[in-house]
Amino acid sequence: MFRSALSTAQRRCFSISAQQNSKVTVLGAAGGIGQPLSLLLKLNPRVTELALYDIRGGPGVAADISHVNTKSKVTGYNSGPEGLKAALEGAEIVLIPAGVPRKPGMTRDDLFNTNASIVRDLAKAAADHAPNANILVIANPVNSTVPITAEVFKSKGVYNPKRLFGVTTLDVVRASRFISELKGTNPANEEVTVIGGHSGVTIVPLLSQSNHPDISGEARNILVNRIQFGGDEVVKAKDGAGSATLSMAYAGSRMADALLRAAAGEKGVIEPTFVQSPLYADKKCDFFSSKVELGPEGVKTIHPIGKLNDYEKGLLAPALEDLAKNIAKASLTPNSILWGVLFANFEEI
Numbered sequence: 001m002f003r004s005a006l007s008t009a010q011r012r013c014f015s016i017s018a019q020q021n022s023k024v025t026v027l028g029a030a031g032g033i034g035q036p037l038s039l040l041l042k043l044n045p046r047v048t049e050l051a052l053y054d055i056r057g058g059p060g061v062a063a064d065i066s067h068v069n070t071k072s073k074v075t076g077y078n079s080g081p082e083g084l085k086a087a088l089e090g091a092e093i094v095l096i097p098a099g100v101p102r103k104p105g106m107t108r109d110d111l112f113n114t115n116a117s118i119v120r121d122l123a124k125a126a127a128d129h130a131p132n133a134n135i136l137v138i139a140n141p142v143n144s145t146v147p148i149t150a151e152v153f154k155s156k157g158v159y160n161p162k163r164l165f166g167v168t169t170l171d172v173v174r175a176s177r178f179i180s181e182l183k184g185t186n187p188a189n190e191e192v193t194v195i196g197g198h199s200g201v202t203i204v205p206l207l208s209q210s211n212h213p214d215i216s217g218e219a220r221n222i223l224v225n226r227i228q229f230g231g232d233e234v235v236k237a238k239d240g241a242g243s244a245t246l247s248m249a250y251a252g253s254r255m256a257d258a259l260l261r262a263a264a265g266e267k268g269v270i271e272p273t274f275v276q277s278p279l280y281a282d283k284k285c286d287f288f289s290s291k292v293e294l295g296p297e298g299v300k301t302i303h304p305i306g307k308l309n310d311y312e313k314g315l316l317a318p319a320l321e322d323l324a325k326n327i328a329k330a331s332l333t334p335n336s337i338l339w340g341v342l343f344a345n346f347e348e349i
């Protein structure tokens with residue numbers, strides 16, 4: 001059952017007996033995403049050490065997962081600066097699913113007040129103890145938590161835009177699945193480019209570049225809406241018990257695996273991800289999700305968007321407008337989130 005959920009590339013990689021020494025750290029490892037994500041990482045032979053940190057429950061989850069009979073060493077860390085430091089030191093990849101999920105009626109942006117400071121503080125620790133790691137931000141609102149992480153790393157003088165990623169993989173996973181349901185095809189053969197950000201109308205699927213450019217009219221409206229609001233579908237179905245966790249764990253594990261394969265020298269590893277990008281910087285969108293080729297240094301090449309049809313141009317305009325606001329909020333919020341960083345730096349002097 002697990003195998004059937006893997007992409008061809010992932011299946012290929014899981015069968016390789018890898019020689020890499022890769023420590024992967026999960027911050028928020030005891031949560032709805034953190035637990036299945038950690039389990040999937042335990043199944044990845046490229047991961048040799050798994051460090052699981054949470055403000056509660058990290059050691060318990062680690063003890064449980066450590067019994068799975070794959071080779072990697074699993075350690076759980078207690079809450080607090082010492083546990084966080086030990087979890088981060090030597091990490092090649094740091095995944096951050098720590099943060100609260102949505103309840104019905106909320107937007108991802110409604111999570112900003114709570115999650116911005118959680119991500120800020122974890123980013124600060126990552127900048128101190130794992131400044132060269134690839135940082136994969138899962139906590140929402142991704143459109144804002146990624147620029148916040150960039151600002152924290154800048155304030156510490158260790159920002160490398162090639163190593164900071166907002167995880168938008170779930171959008172392409174959904175797009176591939178939903179288009180296959182509509183067309184009765186195998187999702188493994190359906191690749192859909194999704195660009196923009198990770199919330200509502202900022203999610204822009206490019207169906208004209210898929211295997212099914214013919215989808216049009218009401219069918220297209222319904223499909224695009226489902227891809228843009230797939231997260232809401234899960235929030236509604238969970239009825240107050242959170243948002244997507246299992247599909248997100250799969251998506252996060254796929255993104256981490258792509259980086260590990262690229263680090264091992266595999267060529268042509270391409271994943272969509274929300275990174276510092278020149279593509280729409282002139283529209284105040286310094287971060288943008290698009291197809292990115294990964295390499296040993298993280299981001300290798302940000303691919304051009306390609307040709308959009310008029311319908312997609314119509315989706316992109318409001319996406320850029322919203323995205324610019326989400327990005328600006330990361331530094332312009334009245335009770336600036338960055339004051340916390342400046343204050344913390346001041347305290348260290």
Ligand SMILES: NC(=O)C1=CN([C@@H]2O[C@H](COP(=O)(O)OP(=O)(O)OC[C@H]3O[C@@H](n4cnc5c(N)ncnc54)[C@H](O)[C@@H]3O)[C@@H](O)[C@H]2O)C=CC1
Nearest residue numbers: 028030031032033054055097098099100101138139140248
């Ligand atoms: N990027 C994406 O595509 C997706 C993002 N998400 C986001 O991921 C986040 C997590 O979602 P869930 O796992 O469902 O939530 P959850 O509430 O089940 O788990 C969050 C975990 O983070 C921990 N945590 C909170 N503050 C922490 C801190 N300072 N340090 C370490 N751990 C801390 C909690 O103890 C909890 O175990 C949410 O913000 C959600 O919106 C969810 C689905 C998809």
Ligand SMILES: O=C([O-])CC(=O)C(=O)O
Nearest residue numbers: 102140170231232243244
């Ligand atoms: O919808 C949410 O709040 C969680 C999320 O980002 C997703 O499922 O895409």
